[in-house]
Amino acid sequence: MTDAELARAIAEKAAEQGGTVYFVGGCVRDRLLGLENKDIDIEVHGIPAEALEQLLSELGACMKIGKSFGIYGLKGHALDIALPRTERRTGVGHRDFAVTSDPFLGTYEAAKRRDFTMNALMQNVLTGEIIDHFGGRQDLQDGVLRHVDDVTFTEDPLRVLRAAQFAARFQFSVAAETVELCRRIDLSALSRERVMLEMEKALLRAEKPSLFFGELRTMGQLGHWFPEVQALIGLPQNQIHHQEGDTWTHTMLVLDEAAKRRDKVRYPLGFLLAALCHDFGKAVCTTEIDGVIHSYGHETAGLPLVQQFLERITTETKLIQYVLNMTELHMQPNIMAAARSRLKSTNKLLDRAVEPFDLIQLSVCDGLGKLPPCGETESFLMQRYEQFTAIMARPYVMGKDLIAAGLQPGVQFSEILSYAHKLRLAGIEKENALRQSLAYARKMRKENPDAAT
Numbered sequence: 001m002t003d004a005e006l007a008r009a010i011a012e013k014a015a016e017q018g019g020t021v022y023f024v025g026g027c028v029r030d031r032l033l034g035l036e037n038k039d040i041d042i043e044v045h046g047i048p049a050e051a052l053e054q055l056l057s058e059l060g061a062c063m064k065i066g067k068s069f070g071i072y073g074l075k076g077h078a079l080d081i082a083l084p085r086t087e088r089r090t091g092v093g094h095r096d097f098a099v100t101s102d103p104f105l106g107t108y109e110a111a112k113r114r115d116f117t118m119n120a121l122m123q124n125v126l127t128g129e130i131i132d133h134f135g136g137r138q139d140l141q142d143g144v145l146r147h148v149d150d151v152t153f154t155e156d157p158l159r160v161l162r163a164a165q166f167a168a169r170f171q172f173s174v175a176a177e178t179v180e181l182c183r184r185i186d187l188s189a190l191s192r193e194r195v196m197l198e199m200e201k202a203l204l205r206a207e208k209p210s211l212f213f214g215e216l217r218t219m220g221q222l223g224h225w226f227p228e229v230q231a232l233i234g235l236p237q238n239q240i241h242h243q244e245g246d247t248w249t250h251t252m253l254v255l256d257e258a259a260k261r262r263d264k265v266r267y268p269l270g271f272l273l274a275a276l277c278h279d280f281g282k283a284v285c286t287t288e289i290d291g292v293i294h295s296y297g298h299e300t301a302g303l304p305l306v307q308q309f310l311e312r313i314t315t316e317t318k319l320i321q322y323v324l325n326m327t328e329l330h331m332q333p334n335i336m337a338a339a340r341s342r343l344k345s346t347n348k349l350l351d352r353a354v355e356p357f358d359l360i361q362l363s364v365c366d367g368l369g370k371l372p373p374c375g376e377t378e379s380f381l382m383q384r385y386e387q388f389t390a391i392m393a394r395p396y397v398m399g400k401d402l403i404a405a406g407l408q409p410g411v412q413f414s415e416i417l418s419y420a421h422k423l424r425l426a427g428i429e430k431e432n433a434l435r436q437s438l439a440y441a442r443k444m445r446k447e448n449p450d451a452a453t
């Protein structure tokens, strides 16, 4: 039985007892927008909790998710089954709510606890009738996000981020009164996980994730969670290479370019965050020399800022490392040249936390996010990338090959191995590279006979 069939079966049984079942929340909204939504939520009105529990147990093994909150689920189904409820804040934490479920609350009061008019729509499961107490259908048609109720909205500060997230995902505008309300809400008590979840939805699902940050900027709500992004506003850039405007404008353009490529990169979330963070360093190293703006070294100067930002929103070390590496290397998309010229960055390039392919894509986005667009062309960079991956796929000299040839691990050993590695990147095949590395070892020994290999 699908979730939709189960919802119908519950609705039929509830109707026998005088109850009514409604689809609620995002699934009604998405259906009206013609979008797919696999998460179905239903609300059962007009029958007591015990009768609902009995009815559910007749339909299969009843699994209570949170009986005290009046929420139920059935094994094997994603469907959320809830009683109408009201919520009242009792503290600052996101679980600090007193929940009262009441089967006879009525649809108006039940819908009033929801965040936006478009999310407060209900649909009768059996008749298809839409219940719209707060003008959600009109707002959907107009593309407007409007809060339902001042008091209930303010009680959950996450809704400020949800407003920005939905505005970005649906390209909706936020009603002036909702923006005003959002300005006054304190976001400091939110948990990083909840903040990350909303940002992630914007980064991975919005056609233009820049709208998420733009909306928060309008609401004056970048300061607590995104101060490093806020610092890009009004930050000047070199006028010759960046006629698009300040660092904020450039970053937002790069972010939207990055969103166009998120399906082909290896690590989409890291990639989008790298696009967001890549120029954080400009905030600390932008100077004017002879009337020209420069941000020399911003790719390394920004690393502490990037780290500070990411540690505020996540504990995922792999994600943090990926974004740090991408930021540090974003000016060196020419993988082959970078790999040959600096062994240190070569190691970073080979580090699993950065994908050369993603780095090239970030560089392309960086170039497209400028006016006039500039930087190496994608086809040139991709050609280098193909060469790079072809070389990396070949057999190469490893430590055990040097030992088999008679060298001892010691002080000079890693230098010889690095030499072999450079030969590998220069395209020299293994046998020849091993011969040259051993000749290099002999030369080193001759120059310094006392040093152990």
Ligand SMILES: Nc1ccn([C@@H]2O[C@H](COP(=O)(O)OP(=O)(O)OP(=O)(O)O)[C@@H](O)[C@H]2O)c(=O)n1
Pocket: 024, 025, 026, 027, 039, 113, 114, 115, 116, 119, 120, 156, 158, 159, 162, 201
């Ligand atoms: N802070 C919140 C979270 C959720 N909701 C309500 O709960 C529903 C389900 O929430 P959620 O699953 O987070 O979002 P969806 O609206 O389903 O959107 P999506 O899953 O597509 O992001 C929302 O529609 C809204 O009515 C709310 O009012 N306030």
